[in-house]
Amino acid sequence: MRRRNLAAVLIAILAVSCGLKPGSGSTALFPKTGEVSGWIQNGETRTFEAGNLWQYNDGDADRYIQAGAEKLLTADYRYQGKTDAVADIYVMKNAEGAKTILESESEVGSQAVQVGMAGRLYGTSVTFRQGRYFVRLVAYEEAPQVSQALVDLGRAIEARLR
Amino acid sequence: MNDRATSRRNLLKACLAAPWQAAAFQGKSKVVIARDPQLRGSGSGVDSTRLLKTLDRAMQSFCDADSPIEAWKRVVKPGEVVGLKVNCLAGRGISTSVPLVEALCERLQQAGVQRNHIVIWDRLNRDLESAGYRVASHPDRIRCIGNDTSGYEDELSIYGNAGSLLSATLTRVCDVVINLPVLKDHGIAGVTMALKNLFGAIHNPNKYHVNVGDPYVADVYMLPPIRQKVRLHICDAITAQYEGGPSYMPQWSWPYNGLIVAQDPVALDYTGWQIIEQKRSEKGMQTLKALRREPAYIATAADAQHRLGTNDPRRIERVEV
Numbered sequence: 001m002r003r004r005n006l007a008a009v010l011i012a013i014l015a016v017s018c019g020l021k022p023g024s025g026s027t028a029l030f031p032k033t034g035e036v037s038g039w040i041q042n043g044e045t046r047t048f049e050a051g052n053l054w055q056y057n058d059g060d061a062d063r064y065i066q067a068g069a070e071k072l073l074t075a076d077y078r079y080q081g082k083t084d085a086v087a088d089i090y091v092m093k094n095a096e097g098a099k100t101i102l103e104s105e106s107e108v109g110s111q112a113v114q115v116g117m118a119g120r121l122y123g124t125s126v127t128f129r130q131g132r133y134f135v136r137l138v139a140y141e142e143a144p145q146v147s148q149a150l151v152d153l154g155r156a157i158e159a160r161l162r
Numbered sequence: 163m164n165d166r167a168t169s170r171r172n173l174l175k176a177c178l179a180a181p182w183q184a185a186a187f188q189g190k191s192k193v194v195i196a197r198d199p200q201l202r203g204s205g206s207g208v209d210s211t212r213l214l215k216t217l218d219r220a221m222q223s224f225c226d227a228d229s230p231i232e233a234w235k236r237v238v239k240p241g242e243v244v245g246l247k248v249n250c251l252a253g254r255g256i257s258t259s260v261p262l263v264e265a266l267c268e269r270l271q272q273a274g275v276q277r278n279h280i281v282i283w284d285r286l287n288r289d290l291e292s293a294g295y296r297v298a299s300h301p302d303r304i305r306c307i308g309n310d311t312s313g314y315e316d317e318l319s320i321y322g323n324a325g326s327l328l329s330a331t332l333t334r335v336c337d338v339v340i341n342l343p344v345l346k347d348h349g350i351a352g353v354t355m356a357l358k359n360l361f362g363a364i365h366n367p368n369k370y371h372v373n374v375g376d377p378y379v380a381d382v383y384m385l386p387p388i389r390q391k392v393r394l395h396i397c398d399a400i401t402a403q404y405e406g407g408p409s410y411m412p413q414w415s416w417p418y419n420g421l422i423v424a425q426d427p428v429a430l431d432y433t434g435w436q437i438i439e440q441k442r443s444e445k446g447m448q449t450l451k452a453l454r455r456e457p458a459y460i461a462t463a464a465d466a467q468h469r470l471g472t473n474d475p476r477r478i479e480r481v482e483v
Contacts, residue, residue, distance in 0.1 A: 054368035055286070057409045058285075058361070062348060062350060106405055108413075108445055110175050122411075122413030124412040138257050
């Protein structure tokens with residue numbers, strides 16, 4: 001029991017020393033089911049360290065790593081029981097890395113949206129940055145209100161990243 | 163029996179199995195584009211009946227056959243184990259669609275391929291599942307497995323700048339592979355279609371993205387089991403993506419509502435690249451060359467060292483049905 005407690009303390013110290021939010025190891029940054037109207041978290045949260053990021057998005061991973069990605073946390077969601085979506089949180093070395101990724105993506109077809117320090121809405125996708133976090137939300141289908149629902153989900157994530 | 167004799171025998175077998183190959187080598191490489199603007203019907207899902215008809219039109223045109231079954235009988239022979247190399251890296255949004263694979267499985271079985279001789283495969287079980295496939299390994303049924311389950315060869319296969327362990331599904335299970343890439347942009351290599359989809363057959367694709375994938379994409383395709391077993395390419399262009407790939411970016415995807423069929427992977431990739439460039443132009447985006455990610459590996463695949471096909475538009479017979 002004492003060893004387990006010691007391990008928990010060490011993990012907490014490690015998380016803080018790495019600059020992550022306390023308890024942000026894998027799940028704490030994602031809103032739970034019911035926390036945002038209409039959204040349920042669907043399945044477990046997965047984590048990919050920079051060295052394994054290619055297993056998640058081979059071919060795309062390099063640009064995140066070049067911008068300083070340290071890890072990716074990803075979780076699946078479902079809106080109103082039918083529209084699947086994914087939330088990706090890239091933990092960068094610093095805020096500049098998150099800004100680099102956000103600004104490297106074309107703004108064609110998007111509009112600025114008030115999520116995080118800067119955000120964009122592209123119909124069925126929202127991207128934003130908050131501190132050293134870059135977040136991408138993608139819905140797999142067009143559906144009524146899905147754009148606003150993604151913004152709402154994004155704001156709930158933003159609140160956890162502050 | 164020496165290697166050269168075996169190689170000749172394999173080449174002869176491949177030509178007998180696919181008589182339409184001869185036409186490709188004689189002159190032009192045929193690339194068939196079949197589209198149906200109503201492929202999605204009234205909803206966002208694919209109408210599987212219309213998709214089957216689109217596939218049939220494409221195959222009949224490509225093989226110059228009177229019926230789809232006849233076309234498939236020219237591609238595969240009973241007794242052969244047929245691998246369907248899908249592309250599921252990007253999850254459900256822009257992966258080889260399940261209805262297309264279901265349509266293919268139906269036609270393959272009607273052409274005499276036993277269901278337990280059909281294997282759907284890709285890099286990881288997780289990729290397959292995220293794209294909507296159900297992983298299955300029962301030996302009496304259609305199998306669906308990731309390389310993480312089937313494993314890789316122990317010894318490196320080497321060609322040019324590529325040195326990789328090959329998927330055991332490719333080397334030990336499949337006699338023939340039908341390559342089912344997706345029409346999409348690639349943030350490093352420019353585009354990803356027929357040639358690059360075989361990165362899903364090796365253990366270390368992440369090592370080959372430097373220099374816009376050139377010459378690595380072409381070199382990987384030269385590895386003998388890939389070059390010898392891949393017999394046909396059917397590019398899923400139901401939904402295509404012109405920017406932000408290979409990950410799914412709905413904002414840069416569009417409903418192309420088509421399939422692109424070719425035996426020549428270089429001709430298919432060249433044709434698909436032009437389709438993506440055209441869409442980028444329509445959207446006011448820069449060319450891939452201007453962005454320094456022109457897919458140079460396509461020309462490399464056509465060069466004298468590789469000879470995997472042609473990227474010369476004068477030698478590509480583009481047929482739209």
